[in-house]
Amino acid sequence: MNLVTGIESTDLFGGEVPPAARRLIDAARGAAHDEAGAALWTTVLAFPQCLPPYYLLYKFHASRGELKLAEEVACKALAVAAQQASLARDWRTVQPDDADFSKPGPARFWLFTLKALAFISVRRGEHAAARALVGKLRALDPEDRLGFGVVEALLEHSRSR
Template sequence: MILDFRVKEVPLPFGGEQPGPTQRLDALLSAGGNLSHAEQVLRATLESDPDAFAAYFALYKLLFRQSRLVEAEAVVGSALAAAARQGGFDLNWQNHAAGSAPWSTVNSAAHFYLFTLKALSFILLRQGRIADCRPILDKIEELDPGDLIGASVIRAYADGAASS
């Protein structure tokens, strides 16, 4: 399967422009590599730049789409750690409150953290771990009451899965 996208053309819903990593990824991925090559490029990018949010986003989406959910969950964990480190806040999502970071500031590490937390909830849901997913969705709702990141969609899926 050929990877048919350029990273700069993929909208980053958490915002933030990271021109260095994005340009490198774009150049390598647009060379026409397959999914295996794309994964290697993304992992190499993260090894050299552990704060490259675009690379985390692309890698966990790539793994998720291949149903490699355990691996995607591990990448999400690394992405959350990078966001917490860069944003200067606690890694543990349970320790956050509405005012503990600029959650609604789109071009922030906090917003990327929140968006990635949503990805974690979806990965857990896809693994059938609804009981693990729900507290994360509750925390996201507390931190993002305006649903800027769209976690209500994951909650609807979780509600549907719980009722079936």
């Protein structure tokens, strides 16, 4: 599903992507790696308060195995979403009643990005960091609506190897 125009985008992030940002994202689709990366970075830099392009950019880098870059983008996304959702900048201090993480919008995006950081940590072999992130996800999303259980299973599998 198209994250920017489809239902999934609204369910996770809420709000609309500005038309100019959408044009840049569309330019990234099907483009060569360097051109796609440049278009996504341009989108994030030109629209720093628009959350979906951050997701696309950290997913882009993660899918290419560029985990350090994916982590850097996800951390920027987390900071922007925290500001928009009025959450603490330090994810470790966020509490379940600080926001409604079940509704589309910045708080839900923030939680989704926390899950992405946990996944990136597992892939980078940073098991202690991944465990801490999964623990926070469990506290904030005890029903596992965003699927942190998948990351938790990957973490357990990677530890048993």
